[in-house]
Amino acid sequence: MVKLIVFDLDGTLIDSRHDLAGAVNHMRGSMGLEPLATERIVRFVGNGVANLVRRAIADSDVDFEEALRRMKRYYAGHLVETTALYPGVSRGLAELREAGIQLAVLSNKPTDASRRILDCLGVGGCFADIIGGDSDFPLKPEPDALFALMRKHNVPPEQCWMFGDHYTDLEAARRAGCHRALARYGFGEPREEKFEFEVGSFPEFVMAIKGF
């Protein structure tokens, strides 16, 4: 029986690659740096905005704090220029809610940006909790936020699933003792982490999870 599903955001619910890359390159341009290819920037995503910026200016000696400020300011105003839900997410989330499953988001992206994107794309109301990377919990792959979510909803690890596209999601779930599934369509990398199943689309995940 599945009682709680915790979703990663970037690369699992939303395709945010171009807005993230746009914000990084805007920050770089404003500091006199050449733009980087989108695919390169995408590989820097996954461990929160500070690490993204650190990696994105590693080829230069610009001030990190200033780069971080500029990145955050620009991105806050351009959250959903091209960012969209992956196909089938809106309908799939509604189906899972109708099946009586509690839904939460656990992202390394800051909470306010996560919430605003989900609201803007019309699915913010589907989630009992939206926890971002600037919450009181350490970033994924630390499992603390997963433990807190399971405690809050009174759900044991056997009835909790984490669904994500990156090793940070899978490792957090492993360390929290809950089930895990991989969004193969995203832009993260599972590295050495194991998962119980993988899917090539969101509707596939919904269909599979209903069988548990």
Ligand SMILES: O=C(O)COP(=O)(O)O
């Ligand atoms: O902002 C990041 O570093 C990644 O965010 P995510 O945890 O939703 O994939």
